[in-house]
Amino acid sequence: MNKPRGIAILGSTGSIGRNSLEVITSMNQHGENYHVSYLITNKNVDLLYDQAKKYRPEGVVVIDEGKADLFRSYLNGEKLKVYSGKTGLMEVMAGGEFDVLISCLVGFAGLRPTLEALKAGKTVALANKETLVVAGEIVKRTANEHHAVLLPIDSEHSAILQCFSGEATNSVARLILTASGGPFLSRDKAELENVTVEEALNHPKWRMGKKITIDSATLMNKGLEVIEAHYLFDLPAEKIEVVVHPQSIIHSMVEFVDGSIKAQMGMPDMKIPIQYALTYPNRVPSGYQRVDFGKVGQLTFVQPDLDKFSLLKFAYEALRCGGTSMAILNAANEEAVGLFLQQKIKFMQIADTVQEALESIPSRPSSDIEDIFEADRVAREFVQSNHQLVN
Ligand code: MG
Numbered sequence: 001m002n003k004p005r006g007i008a009i010l011g012s013t014g015s016i017g018r019n020s021l022e023v024i025t026s027m028n029q030h031g032e033n034y035h036v037s038y039l040i041t042n043k044n045v046d047l048l049y050d051q052a053k054k055y056r057p058e059g060v061v062v063i064d065e066g067k068a069d070l071f072r073s074y075l076n077g078e079k080l081k082v083y084s085g086k087t088g089l090m091e092v093m094a095g096g097e098f099d100v101l102i103s104c105l106v107g108f109a110g111l112r113p114t115l116e117a118l119k120a121g122k123t124v125a126l127a128n129k130e131t132l133v134v135a136g137e138i139v140k141r142t143a144n145e146h147h148a149v150l151l152p153i154d155s156e157h158s159a160i161l162q163c164f165s166g167e168a169t170n171s172v173a174r175l176i177l178t179a180s181g182g183p184f185l186s187r188d189k190a191e192l193e194n195v196t197v198e199e200a201l202n203h204p205k206w207r208m209g210k211k212i213t214i215d216s217a218t219l220m221n222k223g224l225e226v227i228e229a230h231y232l233f234d235l236p237a238e239k240i241e242v243v244v245h246p247q248s249i250i251h252s253m254v255e256f257v258d259g260s261i262k263a264q265m266g267m268p269d270m271k272i273p274i275q276y277a278l279t280y281p282n283r284v285p286s287g288y289q290r291v292d293f294g295k296v297g298q299l300t301f302v303q304p305d306l307d308k309f310s311l312l313k314f315a316y317e318a319l320r321c322g323g324t325s326m327a328i329l330n331a332a333n334e335e336a337v338g339l340f341l342q343q344k345i346k347f348m349q350i351a352d353t354v355q356e357a358l359e360s361i362p363s364r365p366s367s368d369i370e371d372i373f374e375a376d377r378v379a380r381e382f383v384q385s386n387h388q389l390v391n
Pocket of ligand 1: 155
């Protein structure tokens, strides 16, 4: 039997991490040979312990030092290498024995470890879109220099990758990213003023982590995905369009120069794009739910309302502006989403906060990773010191 393909999961206790473990179990049941090499979490050590018992990795990383001590206390002489803190994380990224990193930490925190894995020449299956949004040029350059392969897990980008199969890159006319529209698609702008955190977290189609679910309600998620698509597929902003498709059956489309369009379809289940990233360019069987078109009935499309969902517009503007704009956009959004989840600002203030940050903080060239970290820091500080508390 061939050596199993070793997988490290950066963010194993989150939504994508848990789905990834299910995919690995399912593929092995279908005769594939995957092994979980490292499980990495920030602080959810209870779930990490259960995962480690089940999947028997070589090592685990607990990024939060205090929680790492707690995790060690769970081990009753069991043989498991436990790394901790940012140092332990970087050690595993740079020198750990694994073939593929599934990068699914939430937000900006995923950038440094993902870059480190690329420098080690690892294949990176990327669910952490913020990494490409803030430092797309640097991430791509690093991957090229170290002959590392970067593959998308995000369902839209997985769809585009699948549509590109067998096509010449110069035959592509435009990308059409689909958006479900989130829970507030049919509400008026005025009605959005007082929506609750609970309503915003109630996504109609996808079950995901909190940060991305709020980003889906504001359409910022789609804005981040436009930027992600720009870097993954080397196309300018004007060739990347967004259309709202509430059924979430078409995961994205590619139009070619002759006017033909390819669409990739499937049930809205992240396990399908996760599996494709792991088996790319091949496919292996799965038992995941199939589309029943009789039940789906209709596939509908509408233009996104950029007045109501202005964050999508700001994302395009940041992409066109370039430099550190996207790091400012992302950091301000992460902070504003955090404030909204803590009920410190209202839903519509997320967009206002990001707009203020983009207008107040000058964009600079971002040739170096330190420029990105500085822009990120400045934008977070700006939001924390300038946000208006809900009265
Ligand atoms: Mg997506």
